Amino acid sequence: MKLRFDASVEAFRAEFLEWLEQNRPSADELAAEPARSSAHLPSWARGWAQRLFDAGWLIPGWPPELGGRNAGAVETLVYLEELNRHNIPRTTNPQGVGIIAPSLIDYGTQEQIDRYAIPVLRGELSACLGMSEPDAGSDLASLKTRAVFDGDSIVLNGQKVWTSGAHDADFCFMFCRTDPDVPKHRGISIVLVPMDTPGLTVRPLKEIIHPHLPDLNEVFLDDVMVPAENLVGELNNGWRMANGALAHERNLVWLMAVLGNESAFANLLEMLPQLLQDCTLSEQTSAIDDLVGLHVDTVAARCLGYRGFARYTKGGTAPEQALMKVYTSEIRQRLALFAAELAGPASLKPSAKRHTDVGTLEDFYSTFASTISAGSSEIQRNIIAEKVLSLPRS
Numbered sequence: 261m262k263l264r265f266d267a268s269v270e271a272f273r274a275e276f277l278e279w280l281e282q283n284r285p286s287a288d289e290l291a292a293e294p295a296r297s298s299a300h301l302p303s304w305a306r307g308w309a310q311r312l313f314d315a316g317w318l319i320p321g322w323p324p325e326l327g328g329r330n331a332g333a334v335e336t337l338v339y340l341e342e343l344n345r346h347n348i349p350r351t352t353n354p355q356g357v358g359i360i361a362p363s364l365i366d367y368g369t370q371e372q373i374d375r376y377a378i379p380v381l382r383g384e385l386s387a388c389l390g391m392s393e394p395d396a397g398s399d400l401a402s403l404k405t406r407a408v409f410d411g412d413s414i415v416l417n418g419q420k421v422w423t424s425g426a427h428d429a430d431f432c433f434m435f436c437r438t439d440p441d442v443p444k445h446r447g448i449s450i451v452l453v454p455m456d457t458p459g460l461t462v463r464p465l466k467e468i469i470h471p472h473l474p475d476l477n478e479v480f481l482d483d484v485m486v487p488a489e490n491l492v493g494e495l496n497n498g499w500r501m502a503n504g505a506l507a508h509e510r511n512l513v514w515l516m517a518v519l520g521n522e523s524a525f526a527n528l529l530e531m532l533p534q535l536l537q538d539c540t541l542s543e544q545t546s547a548i549d550d551l552v553g554l555h556v557d558t559v560a561a562r563c564l565g566y567r568g569f570a571r572y573t574k575g576g577t578a579p580e581q582a583l584m585k586v587y588t589s590e591i592r593q594r595l596a597l598f599a600a601e602l603a604g605p606a607s608l609k610p611s612a613k614r615h616t617d618v619g620t621l622e623d624f625y626s627t628f629a630s631t632i633s634a635g636s637s638e639i640q641r642n643i644i645a646e647k648v649l650s651l652p653r654s
């Protein structure tokens with residue numbers, strides 16, 4: 261069977277490729293000023309976001325006034341594949357563009373949309389996501405950071421952790437406890453907190469890989485005061501909004517993981533002769549066996565993703581989508597471990613840039629970002645057990 265897109269989808273692809281050719285940031289620009297964190301906007305990224313937004317190529321499925329062109333889901337899939345094929349990031353602030361701006365558009369006031377969401381989409385502001393706390397990660401509803409109304413202001417006290425890009429962001433989409441006396445899911449609200457507000461301290465966390473380029477942070481709030489109009493949506497409705505916020509783009513997040521795995525597999529194949537040169541025949545046989553297994557999984561992930569996506573575009577439920585995060589992130593982790601083990605001592609070489617190379621221990625460590633963030637593999641398995649397999653809760 262040969263999978264093909266309709267002629268109209270191919271025409272959409274051709275239109276995008278023509279535009280991309282004229283407007284893309286050059287490879288030299290990308291290499292000269294790489295993003296140092298997930299909320300850093302290098303100068304090329306600001307111009308790139310504006311060109312994408314103004315031409316309706318930022319989020320093609322949205323209307324033109326929000327940086328789109330009302331494109332369908334299949335067209336959006338093709339668009340993301342082409343961006344990836346050309347090695348061009350859509351944004352250097354993925355949480356801002358993928359979660360925070362869409363949530364503000366869904367739940368915020370017109371003023372919040374104009375002042376925060378549109379500037380994030382146009383690359384004029386960057387945003388970070390303040391959900392996790394020292395005792396509230398998987399169990400997010402246990403968060404304790406307090407937000408108390410005081411006249412026209414909201415006063416915040418508490419601590420966030422693992423806040424990606426907080427040291428480079430302009431504002432935080434912060435989840436806070438506004439009512440401690442109701443069941444924990446019902447007393448949470450979201451507040452917009454500019455990062456330069458007095459009383460807010462950001463402390464970058466030194467990471468095991470590229471310790472000179474931190475992305476994760478602790479954020480401390482000590483009597484931080486913001487205007488009451490910075491409350492997003494209804495008071496105490498943060499839990500429902502959190503579920504809405506994280507659902508944005510869920511229908512296509514799998515694609516980025518699949519594309520990432522495919523390019524990691526292609527890198528691995530390129531390095532294979534070098535990696536196998538000092539192996540005995542039996543080691544080579546066993547390595548090739550593992551390699552074939554990884555290839556089968558990589559292809560199966562794309563097929564599974566397509567199957568779920570096809571059901572989703574026809575308006576059906578797609579249980580495949582619940583499996584994709586754990587499946588793709590664990591394939592990538594196995595691939596990284598396989599390559600690092602074959603590379604042996606050479607895998608210990610540290611990399612100078614944020615991007616890690618397959619065949620290094622750093623690459624293996626970096627894969628834990630995907631098996632932990634946005635719901636760890638264990639939590640994903642719980643969800644699959646309950647929601648897909650309808651198993652009883654233990």
Ligand SMILES: Cc1cc2nc3c(=O)[nH]c(=O)nc-3n(C[C@H](O)[C@H](O)[C@H](O)COP(=O)(O)OP(=O)(O)OC[C@H]3O[C@@H](n4cnc5c(N)ncnc54)[C@H](O)[C@@H]3O)c2cc1C
Nearest residue numbers: 389390391392397398399422423424629632633634636638
């Ligand atoms: C790269 C990266 C970027 C991140 N960026 C952000 C960000 O920008 N903003 C933000 O708010 N947070 C961010 N996080 C935090 C992330 O959301 C949390 O790490 C995640 O939710 C897990 O929480 P935790 O680290 O507190 O671990 P815990 O919840 O303490 O879990 C510890 C271990 O116990 C397991 N576990 C927990 N509960 C269960 C259960 N019910 N059943 C089975 N096993 C369980 C977990 O799977 C894990 O193995 C980021 C994390 C990473 C790795």
